[in-house]
Amino acid sequence: MTTAEPRLAVIGAGPAGLAAALAAADRGLGVTLLDAADGPGGQFYRQPAPALGARRPEALHHRWSAWRRLRARLAGHLATGQVRQLTAHHVWCAERSPGGFLVHALYGPGQDRPVTVRAAGLVLATGGYEQVLPFPGWTLPGVVTAGGAQALLKGNLVRAGHRAVVAGTGPLLLPVAAGLAATGTRVAALVEAADPREFTRCAAVLAGYPAQLAEAAGYAAALLRHRVPVRPRHTVVRAHGTVRLEAVTVAALDGRGRVRSGTGRRIACDTLAVGHGLLPSTELARVLGCRTEDRGVTVDPEQRTDVPGIWAAGETTGGGGAALALAEGHIAGCSAAARLAGRAPDSAGWAGAARTRGRLRRFAAVLEPLYGPPAHWDEQLTDDTPVCRCEEVDAGTVRAAVRDLGAGDARTAKLLTRAGMGWCQGRMCGPAVAALAGGGARPTPGPFARPVPLGVLARAGEEPEEAVPGHRATPPGP
Amino acid sequence: MVVGAGTVGAACAFYAAGEGLRVALVDRGPVAGGTTGAGEGNLLVSDKEPGPELELALLSTRLWAELGAGTGFGTAVEYESKGGVVVASTTEGFAGLERLAAGQRAAGVAARPVAADQLRELEPRLAPGLAGGVHYPQDAQVMPALAAAQLVRAARAAGARLHTGRTVTGVLRDAAGAVRGVRTDRGELHAPAVVNAAGCWGGELAGLAGVRLPVAPRRGFVLVTEPLPPVIRHKVYAADYLAGVAGGSAALTTSPVVEGTAAGPVLIGASRERVGFDRSFPVPALRALAAGAIRLFPFLERVRAIRSYLGFRPWTPDRLPVVGPDPRVPGLVHACGHEGAGIGLATGTGRLVAQVLAGRVPDLDLTPFRPDRFREPTGSRATGEAR
Numbered sequence: 001m002t003t004a005e006p007r008l009a010v011i012g013a014g015p016a017g018l019a020a021a022l023a024a025a026d027r028g029l030g031v032t033l034l035d036a037a038d039g040p041g042g043q044f045y046r047q048p049a050p051a052l053g054a055r056r057p058e059a060l061h062h063r064w065s066a067w068r069r070l071r072a073r074l075a076g077h078l079a080t081g082q083v084r085q086l087t088a089h090h091v092w093c094a095e096r097s098p099g100g101f102l103v104h105a106l107y108g109p110g111q112d113r114p115v116t117v118r119a120a121g122l123v124l125a126t127g128g129y130e131q132v133l134p135f136p137g138w139t140l141p142g143v144v145t146a147g148g149a150q151a152l153l154k155g156n157l158v159r160a161g162h163r164a165v166v167a168g169t170g171p172l173l174l175p176v177a178a179g180l181a182a183t184g185t186r187v188a189a190l191v192e193a194a195d196p197r198e199f200t201r202c203a204a205v206l207a208g209y210p211a212q213l214a215e216a217a218g219y220a221a222a223l224l225r226h227r228v229p230v231r232p233r234h235t236v237v238r239a240h241g242t243v244r245l246e247a248v249t250v251a252a253l254d255g256r257g258r259v260r261s262g263t264g265r266r267i268a269c270d271t272l273a274v275g276h277g278l279l280p281s282t283e284l285a286r287v288l289g290c291r292t293e294d295r296g297v298t299v300d301p302e303q304r305t306d307v308p309g310i311w312a313a314g315e316t317t318g319g320g321g322a323a324l325a326l327a328e329g330h331i332a333g334c335s336a337a338a339r340l341a342g343r344a345p346d347s348a349g350w351a352g353a354a355r356t357r358g359r360l361r362r363f364a365a366v367l368e369p370l371y372g373p374p375a376h377w378d379e380q381l382t383d384d385t386p387v388c389r390c391e392e393v394d395a396g397t398v399r400a401a402v403r404d405l406g407a408g409d410a411r412t413a414k415l416l417t418r419a420g421m422g423w424c425q426g427r428m429c430g431p432a433v434a435a436l437a438g439g440g441a442r443p444t445p446g447p448f449a450r451p452v453p454l455g456v457l458a459r460a461g462e463e464p465e466e467a468v469p470g471h472r473a474t475p476p477g478p
Numbered sequence: 479m480v481v482g483a484g485t486v487g488a489a490c491a492f493y494a495a496g497e498g499l500r501v502a503l504v505d506r507g508p509v510a511g512g513t514t515g516a517g518e519g520n521l522l523v524s525d526k527e528p529g530p531e532l533e534l535a536l537l538s539t540r541l542w543a544e545l546g547a548g549t550g551f552g553t554a555v556e557y558e559s560k561g562g563v564v565v566a567s568t569t570e571g572f573a574g575l576e577r578l579a580a581g582q583r584a585a586g587v588a589a590r591p592v593a594a595d596q597l598r599e600l601e602p603r604l605a606p607g608l609a610g611g612v613h614y615p616q617d618a619q620v621m622p623a624l625a626a627a628q629l630v631r632a633a634r635a636a637g638a639r640l641h642t643g644r645t646v647t648g649v650l651r652d653a654a655g656a657v658r659g660v661r662t663d664r665g666e667l668h669a670p671a672v673v674n675a676a677g678c679w680g681g682e683l684a685g686l687a688g689v690r691l692p693v694a695p696r697r698g699f700v701l702v703t704e705p706l707p708p709v710i711r712h713k714v715y716a717a718d719y720l721a722g723v724a725g726g727s728a729a730l731t732t733s734p735v736v737e738g739t740a741a742g743p744v745l746i747g748a749s750r751e752r753v754g755f756d757r758s759f760p761v762p763a764l765r766a767l768a769a770g771a772i773r774l775f776p777f778l779e780r781v782r783a784i785r786s787y788l789g790f791r792p793w794t795p796d797r798l799p800v801v802g803p804d805p806r807v808p809g810l811v812h813a814c815g816h817e818g819a820g821i822g823l824a825t826g827t828g829r830l831v832a833q834v835l836a837g838r839v840p841d842l843d844l845t846p847f848r849p850d851r852f853r854e855p856t857g858s859r860a861t862g863e864a865r
């Protein structure tokens with residue numbers, strides 16, 4: 001490839017990044033696609049499709065064949081060199097440079113070998129990460145995130161006969177519970193904080209989304225088939241166990257999001273999959289100076305951020321599922337192909353994707369307020385509950401900082417207790433600390449998207465251009 | 479009435495309460511939410527040339543040591559009197575350091591030249607080939623946010639009242655022009671004296687009282703590494719750091735100060751540039767900090783940086799803080815503009831302000847720190863931030 005030709009770097013090869021890379025490559029733009037994982041697919045496609053048995057709902061089947069088509073198109077572009085794929089490349093930072101951008105990544109078994117990718121434009125498709133709110137016992141082995149449970153499934157670590165509880169809030173709990181049940185795990189309960197009456201109130205609006213309802217109905221049918229008890233308006237108040245998880249206590253919530261006393265009930269299980277929704281990964285966007293809000297990176301109808309030459313798509317701009325991520329990525333790729341070639345894009349060319357995006361964003365906007373952790377979830381936290389695992393800070397310490405030291409928001413609570421200063425940079429405990437401190441935005445990690453050796457930082461950008469000794473241009477997986 | 483609950487305001491409230499005064503401390507945010515929560519906590523005498531700032535630093539260092547020895551307080555604020563080592567890579571640089579040290583010794587600083595071959599006894603992981611250095615045993619450190627919070631806590635225990643989440647929007651004055659309190663977004667608070675401890679925003683607060691005070695933000699970054707076992711014993715910095723501190727330049731200067739912390743991570747500070755309140759992270763500044771730290775400590779090459787944070791130092795045109803009563807507005811007392819040394823200088827500043835408020839003669843002559851020393855702006859290159 002000649003360096004004069006403008007190239008697009010796409011960070012993240014999940015649904016959004018893949019769609020962006022393919023749309024741009026189809027329109028003649030050279031693309032470098034980077035992802036930290038060993039293959040493309042992101043959160044959604046990386047896992048094998050949950051095997052829901054013979055009566056697999058049509059919606060899922062659809063998804064799976066869509067994925068096969070994406071992979072075939074990617075293989076075509078890899079073969080011609082139109083797309084270069086850098087798998088197992090962790091982008092730790094990106095910066096503006098004359099004529100474009102530098103994307104700094106680490107690769108190799110120790111994640112310590114540097115490479116810098118130069119590009120005329122960037123698509124940020126870094127997805128999101130799962131939010132988990134603490135409760136007494138949440139650090140016991142056997143308590144995993146909802147996404148982690150799917151990984152366990154993949155590794156066949158969860159075998160038939162094991163008992164799992166799936167808990168938290170959000171639409172992702174359904175597929176996780178259904179997936180676990182389908183692979184032979186006894187799902188002893190699906191515990192969802194949301195109130196079903198709220199859904200009934202929105203029934204008229206929701207009826208406008210038959211495909212999404214069909215998907216949900218498919219999961220519901222699977223749960224019914226596997227006799228999974230569903231406990232709406234409930235929450236896990238405690239996980240029990242000495243060396244590992246043995247049981248959980250779940251309790252009902254009242255109308256104001258408080259635990260109803262006397263409703264606690266113990267359920268034996270050896271796995272608890274918890275999740276309280278996804279939060280956007282926005283480190284790279286922020287270090288590049290792109291505007292972000294709580295929900296994610298701010299974009300315009302072409303998926304452009306407010307920094308010229310940078311697009312963003314998928315979960316990093318706000319949640320809404322894989323189909324939405326695909327639509328947004330497609331639009332970003334089309335827009336980038338035109339704009340980097342110096343043309344104004346013809347939005348009529350992506351009218352279909354724009355319609356899908358509009359519908360799914362509206363759907364997500366309807367669902368969003370229905371889900372959410374119980375308003376007073378932090379009341380269940382005993383003082384000795386660890387909040388920050390990296391720095392070993394418990395809830396009592398954070399409360400004391402607020403009461404005695406004048407910590408009035410998440411940032412000062414962090415400064416005064418070290419909660420959130422450790423390896424994960426508050427990705428895990430940020431929301432909990434913010435709640436205990438009585439508000440304020442959760443502190444945002446950064447500016448590095450990954451820890452970086454100082455020697456690499458000191459010479460960032462000095463490596464020979466895209467010299468990647470022994471890098472593998474991995475063909476898409478089976 | 480102290481406005482600003484950073485380390486400086488906290489120290490003013492603490493010492494004023496100790497004088498038996500009735501004290502209220504107001505901040506629009508939480509305690510330590512300003513620059514205090516975004517900097518490092520070096521308490522340095524080593525980086526100051528003989529003169530009024532060094533005198534304030536020596537007073538402050540004594541007071542920090544007193545506080546640090548107090549039961550519980552020292553550990554609570556992570557006070558460590560670990561000493562500093564300034565190193566030079568060239569013989570001319572070393573000669574310069576020795577000259578500075580001689581002057582500092584005359585002013586009462588403990589400063590011991592260290593020959594090249596003894597440097598690594600002091601600091602085993604230092605790079606080979608340095609020309610020499612100076613050891614400053616008085617240099618110490620605290621964790622700044624904890625220092626502010628514990629000073630506030632002690633002030634409250636002595637009767638001070640804390641009002642967080644309350645923005646001062648005006649300074650109330652009587653017919654004769656004297657201060658009688660402040661207006662806030664949640665009502666008025668009355669007091670015969672108002673202390674301006676608003677850090678970078680000290681100029682704005684002075685403006686509310688109708689006087690000009692040129693305080694401008696000077697941005698700085700700190701790099702934080704993964705936690706390490708204690709391998710760096712002192713605060714170690716290169717001689718060129720001194721040029722950066724003393725220089726008033728608006729352009730970026732980076733010269734590393736490397737230090738371990740009680741919690742494990744190594745802190746690498748600090749860059750200096752005057753770019754207004756710009757919160758973006760330019761990679762070149764971070765790159766320069768990392769490179770400088772590796773020049774001092776080659777083993778850092780493979781150590782990972784996990785984050786970086788930035789803050790805005792309260793800068794004044796002549797690089798001295800503004801401490802003492804404002805002759806233009808009776809009842810207004812300033813305690814701001816400490817730039818990159820506000821943590822270190824907080825105790826001395828608090829003590830001096832408390833003495834002024836109590837009507838006593840302050841321990842130091844406040845003339846060099848007086849608020850009306852700045853010339854009125856002429857033309858367009860007026861205030862600090864305009865350059």
Ligand SMILES: Cc1cc2nc3c(=O)[nH]c(=O)nc-3n(C[C@H](O)[C@H](O)[C@H](O)COP(=O)(O)OP(=O)(O)OC[C@H]3O[C@@H](n4cnc5c(N)ncnc54)[C@H](O)[C@@H]3O)c2cc1C
Pocket residue numbers: 011012013014015016017034035036037041042043044045089090091092125126127128130146147148150172175176281313314315316320321322323325449450
């Ligand atoms: C447990 C679970 C179940 C779900 N179930 C469903 C479902 O049933 N239906 C549905 O529609 N959606 C579901 N989702 C949501 C769906 O996975 C996401 O909406 C979708 O994957 C978003 O796509 P994306 O491309 O924006 O991000 P992702 O799929 O998250 O992809 C982002 C990619 O970016 C890479 N990346 C991030 N940062 C860096 C970096 N610094 N360097 C290099 N690479 C980086 C990551 O490795 C990742 O591959 C589920 C999610 C979870 C966690």
Ligand SMILES: Cc1cc2nc3c(=O)[nH]c(=O)nc-3n(C[C@H](O)[C@H](O)[C@H](O)COP(=O)(O)OP(=O)(O)OC[C@H]3O[C@@H](n4cnc5c(N)ncnc54)[C@H](O)[C@@H]3O)c2cc1C
Pocket residue numbers: 481482483484485486487488504505506507508509510511512513514515516517518519520521522644645646647675676677678679680683697698699700747748788789790791792813814815816817818819820821822823
């Ligand atoms: C990267 C970096 C490294 C540093 N390293 C060191 C070091 O090693 N050693 C050292 O001594 N110093 C260091 N400093 C400098 C030090 O942090 C500052 O000098 C010090 O924090 C100033 O404290 P302060 O109390 O004056 O200001 P701040 O901490 O900023 O407090 C001012 C307070 O006033 C409040 N306020 C402002 N306006 C109003 C209003 N209108 N109403 C109500 N409240 C208001 C603000 O909310 C704020 O809380 C460093 C600074 C930076 C940025």
